[in-house]
Amino acid sequence: MDANIVVLGTDSVGKSALTVRFLTRRFIGEYGDIETIYSHHFSVDGRELTLCIWDSPYSQDLSTSSSMCEKRLQWADGFVLVYSICDRASFNMVTRLIQTIKTTKDYLGLEKVPIAIVGNKRDLHHRRTVLSEEGRMLALASDCQFYEVSAAENYHSVLMVFHGLVERVRESRSVVKKAAGIKGIVKSMSAVFARRRTDSL
Numbered sequence: 001m002d003a004n005i006v007v008l009g010t011d012s013v014g015k016s017a018l019t020v021r022f023l024t025r026r027f028i029g030e031y032g033d034i035e036t037i038y039s040h041h042f043s044v045d046g047r048e049l050t051l052c053i054w055d056s057p058y059s060q061d062l063s064t065s066s067s068m069c070e071k072r073l074q075w076a077d078g079f080v081l082v083y084s085i086c087d088r089a090s091f092n093m094v095t096r097l098i099q100t101i102k103t104t105k106d107y108l109g110l111e112k113v114p115i116a117i118v119g120n121k122r123d124l125h126h127r128r129t130v131l132s133e134e135g136r137m138l139a140l141a142s143d144c145q146f147y148e149v150s151a152a153e154n155y156h157s158v159l160m161v162f163h164g165l166v167e168r169v170r171e172s173r174s175v176v177k178k179a180a181g182i183k184g185i186v187k188s189m190s191a192v193f194a195r196r197r198t199d200s201l
């Protein structure tokens, strides 16, 4: 299975730290401002996967320009929306990004896209300004997954984010396939009945 994942959030919330931690298991501390699409092969439960992860530095346009969002939506099978638990504005931006993604998706007539909301920098809990409950409530209200992680201190929590999202992508693909299958059956049955009706005339 192949899946494309877009990582978004305001500046310095740890988008690159999360991505690099998942890809290399390492936290290197400082990351450049380069827009990158990484490709990563791995296996989960005996299944081979290729993930392409689009990590882009924060841009003001993201929450306002629909063309920025359209480009990513057309490419993405899933989103990781990151905020820092120490930065209220970054959490507010995640709320706005969910709205922009949903509106743009409806406008383009695309299927529902899985989203993981990630509160990063859990190791800095003494500087916390966003409660876990707020993240959890936002996820519940917007039908997203929710995680609190520390890219700096915990590889496993980061792994769970990407594995969880891949699982949701897989599920949403099988729902689309099933719906297409049912549509196909209904179509062929209608064709048979229509033929019978014309035969009997």
Ligand SMILES: Nc1nc2c(ncn2[C@@H]2O[C@H](COP(=O)(O)OP(=O)(O)OP(=O)(O)O)[C@@H](O)[C@H]2O)c(=O)[nH]1
Pocket: 009, 010, 011, 012, 013, 014, 015, 016, 017, 018, 028, 029, 030, 031, 032, 033, 056, 057, 058, 120, 121, 122, 123, 124, 149, 150, 151, 152, 153
């Ligand atoms: N304490 C702590 N610091 C972190 C964590 N994750 C990232 N950082 C630090 O936060 C800073 C920003 O991390 P980046 O990964 O560059 O953030 P970004 O969201 O990619 O930032 P932009 O590229 O500017 O959009 C760096 O100094 C990281 O070392 C974390 O879990 N805990």
